[in-house]
Amino acid sequence: MVIFHEEGTGRAVRFDCSDLPVAEPVRRWLVEVLAERAGPRSGVKRAKSFRSSFQTVRDFARALGSSEQPPALPSDISAVHIKAFRSLFPDPQAQRTCVHRLRVVLRDRTDLPEAARRELFGTRVATKKVSEQVTAYSELEWQQIMTALRRDVRLCRDRIRSGIRLLERFRSGDLEEGTRAAELGLLLDCLIRTGDLPRQSDGCGTDIVKRYGGVTAVVRMLTLSQQEASAFALLLAALTAENVGTIARWPALHRRPDGASENLSxxxxxQRKPRRGPDREHRVVAVEDLPVSLRSVLERAYGSEPLFHSPLRVYELLLELTAPARLISGLTGAFVHRRLSNPAGRDSLWSQEIRVERWARTRGFPPVNHEGKGGLPGVDVRRVRQTALEIQRRPVSHTRNTLRDHYLRRSETVREQSQKVVAEALEEEVGKARALAGVVVLPPRLLELATQELEAAATEAGLAPHTLKGLMTGEQDTAVVACLDHHDSPHALIGQACPASFLNGCLNCVNARALPHHLPVQTVLYDRLAALRFNLDPQLWQARYAGPLARLDDILGHYSAAERDRARSSVSPSQLLLIDALLEGRTDLR
Known part of the structure; x- marks a missing residue:
């Protein structure tokens, strides 16, 4: 028998393990596994959550007991038994869920045999279908939900502030005795002092209470309803991207880093996340205000609406509106509210429970599984957080890897945006690569044509006849290519001589043209640059020589291997000296 004690309620729930269909030593081992899962160092804090672990262990025991060779001892559990457990769930999604749960239950058991551990944790299971994953709301759906939340917050703000002002005027003696305002102020004072209103013997309010709308109407002048508290929790979740369940446990106490009490930023x-375990369940969250620049812009556009765009201002408003309820109830949470009635088994009318589905239902939103009816979306707290994270694009109570691999990876919007960004980056890099390898090579056929029909060859090359003639005679040679006009350079003002490097600048210039008589220098220079790769620091080589080598490689690609070999063997001593000067930087302007 495993007894689980709920952390919040203290309720003890018994889980009977006596009927597990396995040998007694294996049964004791499985009970130990469950006992660790139910222990204080586990992240499981509710019986409902523990029940899934209990059912997983029962399914695992069923697989062990029905196998061809049931294990007599825990050390007999093998990879075959893990496969038998997976085979219990033919549906891929059910298999994925149950295998994941078994991994969680057995991950800390060092006595699990190695073969079984490899099979359990090393084998991939079916991935979750994209259609079943949590998706973000569309812009229209998000605005519909946010409009309803802000409306509720605005209405309860105006109501409770009005009630607090009336109570203050009553206590200061500003209200004339016998007036309706004075009578209502007296009722509010009674509510603050006693925690209730005058009632008749049947539990209903007295005549004076009924005159002002009854118990609920008067109480609501100083307290939130459960739906309004839920609206606050949802709005804070939408603004901070925290889990609604985590926000619902926020205390009313907070601290400012610099110790100041005014002009909070x-x-x-x-906050607590019990499922992380006792070592990591406590965390301090920074609830921030909007930047001053953004707040001023919103104030000019929407008046007081920036209040509902700032997580800090919404949190401060929540504390202001729930202060009377905390004073009456003695509770310390941020979401204290008054129930309409006292449900069975409840000791108090005051609660901090958040019920998002009830708020959604009373505001006309359809259930999550009937989404789209009436033109409104279903309100799902998982989708609220998914949408908020996609808007903020920063990790919230998790690592950057979790944000990227879990939340953003499953987003269709993010995938489309990422594909667009990647495509633009690839196009840019392709453009750069083409620009780097963009030296125009004039083929031998064109030069032979130029010796006979200069104008026709020049027209085909897109050059003036005298320019093509200068290229052919070598009058416009630089070091490894020829230049159309060194006074019309992209590296200098028009009319000024080009100051670019012969090695890096000329090979990356729109004026550059490669002719066959440059091939000997180009082939030997290519060989020298390639050899330097293994003799220089990789980053230094990449910065200096990777670009020229790529452009030379593109030029040499226009010639056959035989042509390159003949050119390599025909290089002259003066050309070798030129190559040395290029590599040593002696041809560059200092």
């Missing part, structure tokens, strides 16, 4: 709030 950030409040540090301690």
């Amino acid at each position: 950030v409040a540090l709030v301690e």
Whole structure:
């Protein structure tokens, strides 16, 4: 028998393991596994969550007991038994869920045999279908939800502030005795002092209470309803991208980093995530205000609406509106509210429970599984957080890898944007590569034509006849290519001589043209640059010589291997000296 004690309620729930269909030593081992899962160092804090682990262990025991060779001892559990467990779930999604749960249950068991551990943790299971993954709301759906949330917050703000002002005027003696305002102020004072209103013997409010709308109407003048508290929680979740369940446990206490009490820009709030375990369940979250520049822009556009765009201002408003409820109830949470009635088994009318589905239903939103009815989306807290994270694009209570691999990876919007960004980057790099390897090579056929019909060859090359003639005679040679006009360079003002390097500049210039008589220098220079790769620091070689080598490679690609070999063997001593000067930088302007 495993007894699980809920952390929040203290309720003890018994889980009977006596009927597990395995040998007694294996049964004791499985009970130990469950006992560790139910222990104080586990991240499981509710019986409902523990029940899934219990059912997973029962399924695992069923697979062990029904196998051809049931294990007599825990050390007999093998990879075959893990495969038998997976075979219990023919549906890929059910298999994925159950295998994941078994991994969580057994991940800390060092006595699990190695073969079984490899099979359990090393084998990939079916991936979740994209259609079943949590998706973000569209812009229209998001605005519909946010509009409803802000409307609720605005209405309860105006109502409770009005009630607090009336109570203050009553206590200061500003209200004339016998007036309706004075009578209502007296009722509010009674509510603050006693926690309730005058009632008749049947539990209903007295006549004076009924005159002002009844118990609920008067109480609501100083307290939130559960739906309004849920609206606050959802709005904060949408603004901070935190989990709604985590926000619902926020305390009313916070601290400012610099110790000041006015003009807050950030409040540090301690929050708990019990499923992380006792070592990591406590975390301090920074609830931030909008930047001053953004807040001023929103104030000019929407008046007071920036209040509902700032997580800090919404949190401060929540504390302001729930202060009377905390004073009456003695509770310390940020979301204290008054129930309409006292449900069975409840000791108090005051609660901090958040019910998002009830808020959505009372505001006309359809259930999540009937989404789209009436033109409104279903309100799913998972989709709220997914949408907020896609908007913010920064990790919230998780690592950057989790944000990237879990939340953003499953987003269709992010995938489309990422594909666009990658495509633009690839196009840019392709453009750069083409520009780097963009030296125009004039083929021998064109030069032979020029010796007979200069104008026709020049027209085909897109050059003036005298320019083509200068290229052929070598009058416009630089070092490894020829230049159309060194006074019309992209590296200098028009009319000025080009100052670019013969090695890097000329090979990356729109004026550059490669002719067959340059091939000996180009082939030997290519060989020298390639050899330097293994004799220089990789980063230094990449910065100096990777570009020229790529452009030379593109030029040499226009010739056959035999042509390159003949050119390599025909290089002259003066050309070798030129190559040395290029590599040593003696041809560059200092």
